[in-house]
Amino acid sequence: MSLLLLAGCSNPTSTGDGDPQATKEPTAQTSNNTPAETNVNTSETFSDRDYETSYDKNTSVSITLNGDSAECSSDAVKISGSTVTISNEGTYILSGTLDNGMIIVNAENTDKLQLVLHGVTINSKSSAAIYIAQADKVFLTLAPGSENILSNGGEFTAIDDNNIDAAVFSKDDLTINGQGNLTVISPAGHAIVSKDDLVVTGGEYTITSANHGLSGKDSVRIADGTFTMTTGKDGIHAENSDDTSLGFVYLASGTYDIKADGDGVSASNYLQIEDGSYTIKTGGGSSTVTKESDGSWGWNLPGREQSTNTAEDSISAKGMKASGKLLINSGSFSIDSADDALHSNSDLTVNGGTFEISTGDDGLHADGTATVADGSITITKSYEGIEGQNINISGGIIHLISSDDGLNAAGGNDQSGNGGFSGFQDKGGFDTATDSSINISGGKIFIDASGDGVDSNGSLNVSGGETYVSGPTNDGNGALDYNGDATITGGIFVAAGSTGMAQNFGSSSTQGSMLVSVGSNSENSTITLTDNSGKNLLSWVVEKSFSCVVISCPEIVEGETYTVSIGGTTEEVTMSSLIYGSEGMGGNPEGMGGNPGGMGGNPGDKGGKPGGMGGGKGTRP
Numbered sequence: 001m002s003l004l005l006l007a008g009c010s011n012p013t014s015t016g017d018g019d020p021q022a023t024k025e026p027t028a029q030t031s032n033n034t035p036a037e038t039n040v041n042t043s044e045t046f047s048d049r050d051y052e053t054s055y056d057k058n059t060s061v062s063i064t065l066n067g068d069s070a071e072c073s074s075d076a077v078k079i080s081g082s083t084v085t086i087s088n089e090g091t092y093i094l095s096g097t098l099d100n101g102m103i104i105v106n107a108e109n110t111d112k113l114q115l116v117l118h119g120v121t122i123n124s125k126s127s128a129a130i131y132i133a134q135a136d137k138v139f140l141t142l143a144p145g146s147e148n149i150l151s152n153g154g155e156f157t158a159i160d161d162n163n164i165d166a167a168v169f170s171k172d173d174l175t176i177n178g179q180g181n182l183t184v185i186s187p188a189g190h191a192i193v194s195k196d197d198l199v200v201t202g203g204e205y206t207i208t209s210a211n212h213g214l215s216g217k218d219s220v221r222i223a224d225g226t227f228t229m230t231t232g233k234d235g236i237h238a239e240n241s242d243d244t245s246l247g248f249v250y251l252a253s254g255t256y257d258i259k260a261d262g263d264g265v266s267a268s269n270y271l272q273i274e275d276g277s278y279t280i281k282t283g284g285g286s287s288t289v290t291k292e293s294d295g296s297w298g299w300n301l302p303g304r305e306q307s308t309n310t311a312e313d314s315i316s317a318k319g320m321k322a323s324g325k326l327l328i329n330s331g332s333f334s335i336d337s338a339d340d341a342l343h344s345n346s347d348l349t350v351n352g353g354t355f356e357i358s359t360g361d362d363g364l365h366a367d368g369t370a371t372v373a374d375g376s377i378t379i380t381k382s383y384e385g386i387e388g389q390n391i392n393i394s395g396g397i398i399h400l401i402s403s404d405d406g407l408n409a410a411g412g413n414d415q416s417g418n419g420g421f422s423g424f425q426d427k428g429g430f431d432t433a434t435d436s437s438i439n440i441s442g443g444k445i446f447i448d449a450s451g452d453g454v455d456s457n458g459s460l461n462v463s464g465g466e467t468y469v470s471g472p473t474n475d476g477n478g479a480l481d482y483n484g485d486a487t488i489t490g491g492i493f494v495a496a497g498s499t500g501m502a503q504n505f506g507s508s509s510t511q512g513s514m515l516v517s518v519g520s521n522s523e524n525s526t527i528t529l530t531d532n533s534g535k536n537l538l539s540w541v542v543e544k545s546f547s548c549v550v551i552s553c554p555e556i557v558e559g560e561t562y563t564v565s566i567g568g569t570t571e572e573v574t575m576s577s578l579i580y581g582s583e584g585m586g587g588n589p590e591g592m593g594g595n596p597g598g599m600g601g602n603p604g605d606k607g608g609k610p611g612g613m614g615g616g617k618g619t620r621p
Contacts, residue, residue, distance in 0.1 A: 045250055046223050050201050053141050053178045055091045055116055065096030065120060089113055093143075097121040098129075100153070106133040109172070117180065118143040124167075125153030132170035133162065140168075142180030142203045151185035166193035166215070175199040184208070190215050191231070198238075200225050200254075212237040213258070218246040220267075226255045233262040235280070240268060248324070251276055258282075263318045264335070270346075271322035273353075275330045283317025283338030286381050289360025318343045319359070326366075328353055328375075340365040341379075348388070350375050350396070362387045363400060372396050372443065384408045385447065391456075393465065394442040406447035406469065409456040410436030437484075440465050440491065447471075448543060452481040453495055459484040462505075462552075464491040470543045475500020480550055488513055492538065492553045496527065496546035504550055504581045512556030514564075514573055515581030517548045521566055528565040531555060537562075550581075 061074040063084060070079050076088035082101025086092060089111035094103065095118045102124045105113060113135055122129040129150035132138050142148060152167045162171060167186040174194040176182070183206045184191040191209035192198065198216030201223040207213045213229040214220055215237045222236075229235045235258035240247035247268035254276045258264045264280035265271060319335035319342060320326065326344035330352040335341040341359040342348060348366035355377040357363050363379035363386060364370050370388030374395040379385050385400035387408045400406055436458035442465040447453050453469035454460065460482045471479025479497030480486070488505045493513070504515035521542070528539045529551055537555050549564075556562065561574045573580060 045221050045252075046199065046201060049112075049139065050175045050177065050199050050223070052139075053144075053202070055093070055114060055141065057093065060091040060093050060116070063092055063094045065094065065098045065101070065122070067097055067099050068101070070096075070098070070101070086113065086115075091116065093118050094120050099123060100125045102127055103130045104133060105131070105135050105138055107135045109134055110136050112137050112139070114139040114141055116141045116143055117146060117148040117178075117182070119146045119148065121149040123149075123151045123153060126155050126157040127159055128152065128156075128164050128167055128169040130168045131164060132172060132174060133160070135172050137173040137175065138170060140174065140176045140178075142176070142178030142182055144179040146178075146180035147183075148180060149183045149185070151183075152188060154187045156189055165211070166190035167209075168192040170194045170196070170198075173197045173199070175201065176203060177201040178203050180204070181206070186210060191229075194218075197221065199223075205229075207231070209233075212262075213260075215239075218243075219248050219250065221250045221252075222254050223252045224254050227257065229256075229258045229260070231258070231260045231262065233260065234266045235260040235263070236265040237263070238267045238269070244269065248272070249322075250274075256280070261317065263316055263321045263339075264337070265320045266316070266318070267322045267324065269322070270324035271320060271326045271344075273320075273328045273331055277332045279334045280319045281336045282319055283315065283360075285336040286338060286358040286360045288338050289383075315339075319357075322346070322348075325349070327351070333357070335359070337361075341382075344368070344370075347371070349373070350377070356380070357382070359383070363402075364388075372398065384451075385449070389436050391438045393440045393445060395465075396443045398443065398445045398447075400446070401448045402450065404449070404451035405455045406449035406451075406453045406471075407438055407445075407455065408452070409438045409458060437461065438482075439463075440467055440493075442491075449479075450477075452477045452501075453479040453497060455481040456486075457483050460486040460505075462488040462491050462493050466492040467494070468540055469495035469497070471495055471497025471546070473498055473545055478502050479546075479548075480504070488552050490554060494527065494538065494540055494549065494551050496542045496544075496549040498546070499548045502548045502550075504579055505552065507579055509552075509579060511552055511554060512558060512575055512578050513550060513552035513580070514556065514562070514575070515548065515550050516564060516571070516573060518564070518566055518571075519547060519569075521546055525567050526565075527551070529553070530563045530565070532561045532563075 063070060063072045068082050070084050078085045082098050085104045085106055087107050091114040093116045100123060150167050156165050166189050167184050173196045181204045186209040188210055190211045191207045191213045193215045195217045197219045199221045202225055204226040207229040210232040212233050213231045213235045217240050220236055220238045238247045238249045249265060249267040249271045252274045256278045258280045260282050264282050317338040318340045319337040321343045323345045325346045326348045328350050333355045336358045338360045340362045341357040342364045344366045347368040348364060349371045351373045353375045357379045358381040362384045363382040366388035369390040370386055371392045377398045379400035382402045384404050385402040385406045389410045391407055391409050438456040439461045441463045445467045447469045449471055451472060453471035469479045475498045478501035479495035480503050485508060486505045488509045488511045490511060499517055505513040523544050524541055526539060526541050527549060529537045531537060537553055558575050558578045561572055564571050564573055
């Protein structure tokens with residue numbers, strides 16, 4: 001990324017008793033940066049018993065698995081060949097092997113059961129290894145140091161009215177906890193499914209499945225754990241088509257290594273992440289997306305044909321996706337995704353965390369508002385870096401590289417706003433919207449864009465922070481592009497690029513800004529701004545070639561003279577008005593040291609080019 005030298009420019013723990021049932025919609029809390037409706041109260045998300053992993057061997061029921069049979073002395077356990085059915089509340093300790101069998105829980109709907117896996121291997125050739133047909137809640141505890149394997153043999157044959165399609169399948173609430181290891185293999189379906197809430201509070205998991213890895217209809221809630229997943233669909237998935245208040249994912253912590261052909265994490269409602277470490281690769285990664293000679297984008301995932309226009313054939317391969325709000329408060333994220341890395345069909349908020357992103361589509365995408373309040377975000381590859389109907393940046397450090405726009409408010413060629421991957425769904429996308437906006441009030445932003453650097457189809461408001469744009473080298477795009485008003489009232493803003501579509505800030509600004517044409521400059525040229533006393537106000541290395549630059553910082557005031565230096569060429573600029581150089585494109589560009597360029601052009605007029613730097617005092621090397 002660019003070298004920057006500045007001088008002068010200012011700028012869970014549960015509190016419940018016993019086993020309170022976690023509510024379906026956690027109580028919201030409020031904070032300065034997070035929307036109340038998606039800031040979960042962890043005391044109601046996880047109960048005391050969700051964390052409870054102890055058990056009394058003397059009062060527990062022991063079940064021994066013996067290949068094609070099992071042994072148990074309790075009347076609450078019925079054994080028929082290699083099928084073990086548990087019908088009463090209590091704690092059950094399982095050990096041994098079933099080559100082709102299953103554990104069925106079919107108790108009263110008020111019963112709570114604890115199944116302790118103490119070194120078990122259970123394979124069911126045609127159904128679930130563990131099937132919870134009915135209970136109030138089942139706690140699956142991994143005994144400390146135990147190694148456990150649950151698998152399906154490659155097909156699912158109906159045994160009752162339920163559509164059993166996972167190696168571990170529960171019709172009711174399921175909590176998995178403990179300090180052991182669990183391997184789940186499901187070559188024909190999902191790995192672990194709850195048709196209610198799926199909660200995990202600890203353990204180490206290795207999951208391989210043809211479909212989803214962890215799936216909960218009402219919610220997936222994870223307090224902690226270590227997860228290694230290879231999935232044919234989503235890694236973690238929550239979806240409830242019957243109740244739109246459910247189908248959410250809450251991740252408090254944990255370590256995740258997810259390789260998914262679908263989405264890494266997907267929620268039909270909101271997705272909230274408090275902390276954790278995430279390594280996610282989806283759809284084969286960003287390298288599977290290439291640009292065709294006609295300018296269109298295609299997905300070249302080996303072994304998979306491009307989808308048709310039918311919804312059922314469409315492919316979503318996003319890193320983290322929420323149909324509702326997506327909120328990230330902290331964590332470490334390494335995402336390599338064919339589709340958007342972070343995606344919300346509503347609002348996306350990043351309050352902290354460290355992100356390393358490479359994507360074939362958008363780095364951060366929100367159909368509503370994309371907000372970055374803090375954190376460190378590095379996007380090494382993207383189609384568009386950050387996209388939303390509105391973009392608000394108030395903190396953090398952002399480095400991004402985009403093959404199209406760096407920041408894009410409401411639009412662009414991508415148009416993935418309706419949830420589909422570019423080129424794979426019928427996409428209405430964003431329309432040109434005068435009510436869209438980009439608002440920068442803090443943070444440090446470094447943009448390397450082949451398209452527009454900062455592009456708002458509505459307004460642009462800069463009141464703080466530091467923004468540095470290495471923009472396009474072609475005249476069909478601009479380092480700064482807006483359709484409404486562009487106002488700067490504070491902060492540092494430097495945008496270098498081509499002259500063809502160049503724009504300056506508008507006349508409603510209260511901080512000085514200059515748009516100057518600087519001739520042709522090679523990559524890695526240094527732009528330096530000094531005041532009339534020789535004080536260095538800023539110095540920045542532009543990584544690409546450029547021919548004009550917008551410069552604004554608090555020290556630029558009307559009536560003063562400043563010196564812009566690029567390499568060995570210098571030019572004096574006298575701020576005859578607070579906005580020097582056309583708000584639109586008026587005037588003929590002049591090289592540094594040439595004759596004065598025109599200052600004409602009405603605001604927003606894209607018919608001309610930026611004014612020159614003025615003549616007579618420039619020196620050429």
